[in-house]
Amino acid sequence: MTTSTTAPPRADSELVGRLRADLRSAGYTVDGVSALLGPLAGAALDREQTLPAQRVTADADSPVGTLVRLFTLGDAVDEAEAGAALPTLGVTGALDLGLVTLQGPGVVATCDLRPYGDEQHEWWVASDLSELATRQPLREDHVLGIGGASTTLASWTPRPQVDRALDLGTGCGVQALHLGAHARHITATDISERALAYARFNALLNEVEWELRAGSMLEPLVGERFGLIVSNPPFVITPRRAGVPLFEYRDGGASGDTIVADLVRSIGEHLEPGGIAQFLGNWEIVGDADWRDRVRGWVAGTGLDAWVVQRELQDPAQYAETWARDGGHHSATAEFASMYAAWLDDFASRGVTAIGFGVITLQRPASDREPFVCLEEATGRVAAPMGPAVLEGLRARTWLAEHSDDDLLAVAWRCAPDVTEERHGRPGADDPSVILLRQGGGLGRTVRLDTAMAAFASVCDGDLTAGQALTAIASLLDVPADELRASALPVIRELVAGGLLVR
Numbered sequence: 001m002t003t004s005t006t007a008p009p010r011a012d013s014e015l016v017g018r019l020r021a022d023l024r025s026a027g028y029t030v031d032g033v034s035a036l037l038g039p040l041a042g043a044a045l046d047r048e049q050t051l052p053a054q055r056v057t058a059d060a061d062s063p064v065g066t067l068v069r070l071f072t073l074g075d076a077v078d079e080a081e082a083g084a085a086l087p088t089l090g091v092t093g094a095l096d097l098g099l100v101t102l103q104g105p106g107v108v109a110t111c112d113l114r115p116y117g118d119e120q121h122e123w124w125v126a127s128d129l130s131e132l133a134t135r136q137p138l139r140e141d142h143v144l145g146i147g148g149a150s151t152t153l154a155s156w157t158p159r160p161q162v163d164r165a166l167d168l169g170t171g172c173g174v175q176a177l178h179l180g181a182h183a184r185h186i187t188a189t190d191i192s193e194r195a196l197a198y199a200r201f202n203a204l205l206n207e208v209e210w211e212l213r214a215g216s217m218l219e220p221l222v223g224e225r226f227g228l229i230v231s232n233p234p235f236v237i238t239p240r241r242a243g244v245p246l247f248e249y250r251d252g253g254a255s256g257d258t259i260v261a262d263l264v265r266s267i268g269e270h271l272e273p274g275g276i277a278q279f280l281g282n283w284e285i286v287g288d289a290d291w292r293d294r295v296r297g298w299v300a301g302t303g304l305d306a307w308v309v310q311r312e313l314q315d316p317a318q319y320a321e322t323w324a325r326d327g328g329h330h331s332a333t334a335e336f337a338s339m340y341a342a343w344l345d346d347f348a349s350r351g352v353t354a355i356g357f358g359v360i361t362l363q364r365p366a367s368d369r370e371p372f373v374c375l376e377e378a379t380g381r382v383a384a385p386m387g388p389a390v391l392e393g394l395r396a397r398t399w400l401a402e403h404s405d406d407d408l409l410a411v412a413w414r415c416a417p418d419v420t421e422e423r424h425g426r427p428g429a430d431d432p433s434v435i436l437l438r439q440g441g442g443l444g445r446t447v448r449l450d451t452a453m454a455a456f457a458s459v460c461d462g463d464l465t466a467g468q469a470l471t472a473i474a475s476l477l478d479v480p481a482d483e484l485r486a487s488a489l490p491v492i493r494e495l496v497a498g499g500l501l502v503r
């Protein structure tokens with residue numbers, strides 16, 4: 001393994017307290033940095049282009065400008081400027097913490113340190129310097145900062161109040177920071193001692209407490225149960241071949257999609273009744289098989305409810321390009337070509353024709369009932385954050401799994417507030433030929449309805465029960481009520497599960 005040459009920062013509470021005070025007084029916050037950078041440089045940085053931000057901050061004579069240059073862009077800054085940006089900690093304190101090192105007449109950061117937040121919180125997160133800052137390919141023990149996958153998981157996580165939560169493969173601790181808003185006790189694990197050192201530092205910097213455990217996957221958790229488990233696991237499918245770097249942050253050391261399959265199969269014993277687990281994952285699609293069959297096979301026999309949403313599909317070449325490039329390898333090099341070939345060979349050896357990416361949400365039923373399994377594709381825009389809709393969706397599916405058709409017919413359903421109806425028809429036609437219900441939030445579902453179900457949706461205002469409404473519609477349309485009920489029930493179930501009808 002190629003290992004990093006600098007140690008992670010030290011979790012020294014006195015020095016970290018001074019750092020916190022300096023970051024706060026500099027206004028080194030998400031809003032402070034975006035106000036400084038402006039939309040153009042901010043958006044370029046999101047696309048991993050540093051030049052516009054370097055131009056903006058070159059003349060910014062302010063502590064926040066210095067901190068951006070030092071800790072986000074990886075540029076050298078004058079020692080005096082660094083001292084002015086960190087007046088309480090001082091350059092000596094920053095050296096002592098292991099945040100910077102001297103370079104000629106200036107200082108350079110030895111780690112990335114950025115503000116991060118959600119609607120209610122402002123945090124700072126330290127991680128290894130990105131390849132943008134080092135201008136070098138990453139080391140295999142690299143500790144990742146906050147990336148697209150981290151924010152996807154954070155957005156999708158359902159957030160009920162729980163006593164105990166687990167962040168599996170915590171890295172720098174980003175998911176654990178989010179869990180702090182709704183979990184009393186947080187355990188965070190990682191196989192990497194380097195990642196755990198960053199997590200320890202970040203917990204101290206953000207004044208939160210986590211129980212940190214070293215170990216592979218579920219090994220350090222024997223006999224323990226949680227109300228919520230989240231994981232952005234090392235799910236990247238990686239060829240086991242010399243010359244392909246085995247980055248700890250993305251590769252769990254197994255072949256194919258085994259790491260995610262194993263997690264799905266074994267997570268149940270760590271969930272309390274009613275407990276929820278959510279992870280991101282990749283799955284292989286072999287030949288012309290349906291991805292649902294593969295993932296259904298992982299869930300089968302676990303006794304868990306499952307709701308899996310496939311968000312993306314890549315062919316083996318697209319996947320190879322993404323991951324051969326990740327980590328700082330340029331596509332014009334022989335090294336890249338050799339990795340590209342290794343990925344193609346690896347997929348070909350198993351007959352893989354596509355790779356799915358998605359969000360897996362599992363729940364241990366709180367009662368003795370048949371688990372539900374829902375596997376669907378949603379590749380468009382979804383609500384942000386998506387977690388509230390995931391929690392509502394789990395609750396709706398749980399209610400459906402625990403109630404009979406008669407119970408469902410006895411409820412006076414309402415159309416959710418974000419649902420609208422769309423009618424399309426030929427010009428001059430009296431009746432529409434297409435009636436659609438559209439969901440504004442959640443997965444942004446569209447459900448096509450026939451005339452009877454459109455009439456049903458139009459009376460779903462919490463007044464009539466479903467049974468009463470269907471009887472009235474059957475008489476209006478002059479169709480047998482039992483036939484209408486039989487055809488309506490699966491549609492009502494779909495609308496309830498999807499969050500378009502609520503109680």
Ligand SMILES: C[S@@+](CC[C@H](N)C(=O)[O-])C[C@H]1O[C@@H](n2cnc3c(N)ncnc32)[C@H](O)[C@@H]1O
Pocket residue numbers: 144145146147149150153168169170171172173174175189190191192195215216217232233234235248249250251252253
């Ligand atoms: C994709 S990163 C996720 C980091 C962070 N939780 C996030 O959401 O951005 C995966 C993490 O899993 C860790 N990891 C890799 N192999 C592991 C294993 N076998 N057991 C536990 N953690 C592992 C890596 O060190 C890394 O921190």
